[in-house]
Amino acid sequence: MCLAIPALIKTINGQQAEVDIEGVTRGVSLQLTPEARVGDYVLLHTGYAISIIDEAEAEETMKLLKELSEAN
Amino acid sequence: MKFVEEYRDPDLAKKLLERIHKNSRKSIRLMEFCGGHTVAIFRHGIRQLLPDTIKMLSGPGCPVCVTASADLDKAIALADMKDVIVASFGDMVRVPGSYSSLQKAKADGADIRIVYSVQDALAIASENPGKQVVFVGIGFETTAPTVAASVLQAQTEEIVNYSILSLHKICPPVMKAILDLGEVNLSGIICPGHVSAIIGSHPYQFIPDHYGIACAVSGFEPLDILLAVDMLVGQIESGQPRVEIAYRRGVKPEGNTQAVKLMESVFEVSDANWRGIGAIPASGLRLRGEYGKYDAEKRFEIEPGPAIEPKGCICGSILRGVSTPLECRLFRRTCTPESPVGPCMVSSEGTCATYYYYQGS
Numbered sequence: 001m002c003l004a005i006p007a008l009i010k011t012i013n014g015q016q017a018e019v020d021i022e023g024v025t026r027g028v029s030l031q032l033t034p035e036a037r038v039g040d041y042v043l044l045h046t047g048y049a050i051s052i053i054d055e056a057e058a059e060e061t062m063k064l065l066k067e068l069s070e071a072n
Numbered sequence: 073m074k075f076v077e078e079y080r081d082p083d084l085a086k087k088l089l090e091r092i093h094k095n096s097r098k099s100i101r102l103m104e105f106c107g108g109h110t111v112a113i114f115r116h117g118i119r120q121l122l123p124d125t126i127k128m129l130s131g132p133g134c135p136v137c138v139t140a141s142a143d144l145d146k147a148i149a150l151a152d153m154k155d156v157i158v159a160s161f162g163d164m165v166r167v168p169g170s171y172s173s174l175q176k177a178k179a180d181g182a183d184i185r186i187v188y189s190v191q192d193a194l195a196i197a198s199e200n201p202g203k204q205v206v207f208v209g210i211g212f213e214t215t216a217p218t219v220a221a222s223v224l225q226a227q228t229e230e231i232v233n234y235s236i237l238s239l240h241k242i243c244p245p246v247m248k249a250i251l252d253l254g255e256v257n258l259s260g261i262i263c264p265g266h267v268s269a270i271i272g273s274h275p276y277q278f279i280p281d282h283y284g285i286a287c288a289v290s291g292f293e294p295l296d297i298l299l300a301v302d303m304l305v306g307q308i309e310s311g312q313p314r315v316e317i318a319y320r321r322g323v324k325p326e327g328n329t330q331a332v333k334l335m336e337s338v339f340e341v342s343d344a345n346w347r348g349i350g351a352i353p354a355s356g357l358r359l360r361g362e363y364g365k366y367d368a369e370k371r372f373e374i375e376p377g378p379a380i381e382p383k384g385c386i387c388g389s390i391l392r393g394v395s396t397p398l399e400c401r402l403f404r405r406t407c408t409p410e411s412p413v414g415p416c417m418v419s420s421e422g423t424c425a426t427y428y429y430y431q432g433s
Contacts, residue, residue: 001135001163001421002108002214002266003292004322006075022073029191031221032331041075043269043322046161047189048218050331051269051322053075058321062078065295068302069087 004045006053009038019044075321079293088298089121096125096305101257103393105247106264107134107421108292114430116294122301129256129393130426132246132346133264135210136163136419137391140345143239144169145376147208150237150368151182157200159193160208162186167415170380174208190222197226197234206368209238214266216240216357217331220338223359223366235368238358241344243267244275245355249346251283256393260286260304262297265319270335272327273315280313291319338363347415348388387414390423397427404428 007019007028015030019042026044030036033049042049104110110130113119119128132138148169151158158174165174165186178184183203187193190207197205209219219236226234243264250256263276268289276287286307290300300318307313317323335357344356359367368374381388384402389395397403397416407413409425416422 001161001211001419002106002133002264004214004266004269006073008074029218029221031225032217032328032334034330043266045214045266046218047191048221050214050217050266051328053321054324055321058075061299061318061320065084065088065299068091068299069084071091 002045004043004050006041007044007049009036009040009042012036012038017049076293079291079295081295085294085298088295088302092298092302092305093123095302095309096123098259098308099125099127100259100305100308101127101129102260102262102301102304103129103131103256103258104262105131105133105243106262106267107137107419107423108266109133109262109264109290109297110423110426111421112292112294112297114426118294118297126301126305129258130390130423131250131393132349132391133212133243134416134419134421134423135212135215135241136167137387137415137422138241138346138348139164139167139210139239139415140347140379141170141381142345142376142379145171145379146369146374147237148172148174148177149374149376150206150372151177151184153372155203157183157185157196157203157205158208159185159187159196159205161210163419164208164210166412166418168382168413170377190219194222194225194231194234197231198229201233204233204235204371207234207236209236209240212241212243212264212267213270213335216339217270217335220335223338223363224334226366235366235371236359237368238339240339240357241346241355242341242357243271244278245352246346246349247276247279249349249352249355250392251279251285253392258285259308260288262300262304263287263289263315265289265291265296265322268317268319268323268327270328270331273317273323273325276315280315284313286313287315289315289317289319289323291322348391382413385414387416387424390416397424400424
């Protein structure tokens with residue numbers, strides 16, 4: 001029910017955006033993430049972008065995962 | 073898919089599991105609150121890969137499953153009204169209420185539309201000015217802001233034949249209720265990822281502070297969940313429970329303040345009935361007085377009659393983490409995904425459906 005998937009913003013028109021999800025284009029609302037820009041990845045939930053994916057944090061988490069694995 | 077595939081790396085998962093096996097000494101019980109986590113944990117076989125010291129329990133984090141029969145009966149009663157179209161997310165349609173289901177009502181001629189987004193419900197209202205369109209508002213903090221946005225949009229676009237049956241619920245109060253019931257002796261909680269994308273991680277702070285229980289907010293890929301388990305093991309072994317985020321790409325400690333503001337502008341906190349748990353104070357959302365005209369309970373006189381729970385169904389105790397589906401006499405016999413008795417078998421992320429699909433008999 002709380003499923004949300006990453007989607008890449010391709011174009012923005014007011015509060016609506018077109019996003020790409022694995023080659024599929026969909027219209028989504030940016031009412032909950034008005035600061036989203038073209039090129040951002042957002043978490044898409046029932047037609048709304050609920051969060052902008054933080055790419056720097058994603059990199060940090062991957063780094064942490066690798067460090068934890070190597071520390072074994 | 074970017075931000076998905078890399079969190080499924082089997083080599084990293086193996087090493088992380090080795091680390092968890094090495095570090096986990098105490099016998100602990102962890103609850104994954106969210107139904108999406110339950111599915112991910114079963115799909116990736118994570119329960120079997122964790123050490124024997126870690127017992128995983130599933131919690132009440134499936135909005136379809138926790139909708140009380142009495143509330144579902146209201147949706148069915150609305151659907152039976154003349155010139156009313158009920159719009160609902162798909163999972164809800166098959167859940168048996170006290171006397172019927174939305175699916176049965178549809179078969180009997182009621183106009184029920186399955187929608188993917190609340191925006192679809194709003195579009196149906198625009199296209200059918202001679203009818204009343206009621207959206208069955210289920211979902212936690214992840215979904216409630218989208219429904220709030222639709223109410224504001226209806227106001228702006230002067231769509232007057234649109235209303236919400238608000239059955240929305242919020243998560244921290246039910247976590248507190250589960251802990252106060254004292255039926256499950258938890259050491260840690262895997263906090264919901266996309267609820268937290270909205271509310272952030274601060275609302276869980278009372279859990280380590282008052283209950284001494286560890287918390288980690290997790291994403292939905294195997295490495296996200298293993299990282300959350302690793303964090304919980306670290307907190308528990310060191311005796312320092314706190315709230316950590318294993319899903320930083322999607323969750324900020326402060327959450328999505330814009331979405332919270334929007335949700336709070338349209339909804340106010342109210343008491344709510346949870347299936348299997350009962351009334352929990354301040355655990356639901358109802359439309360604020362100024363949006364009363366969008367409140368289906370105010371717009372229509374709904375009298376569905378007394379609610380009846382399905383006989384023999386133990387969804388309630390499964391939702392509290394007290395029982396597993398394997399202890400239910402109906403499971404796999406009279407209750408299957410094709411012919412569900414209780415909501416936990418209907419919803420694709422219900423604990424019973426998840427056991428049915430992923431756990432061998």
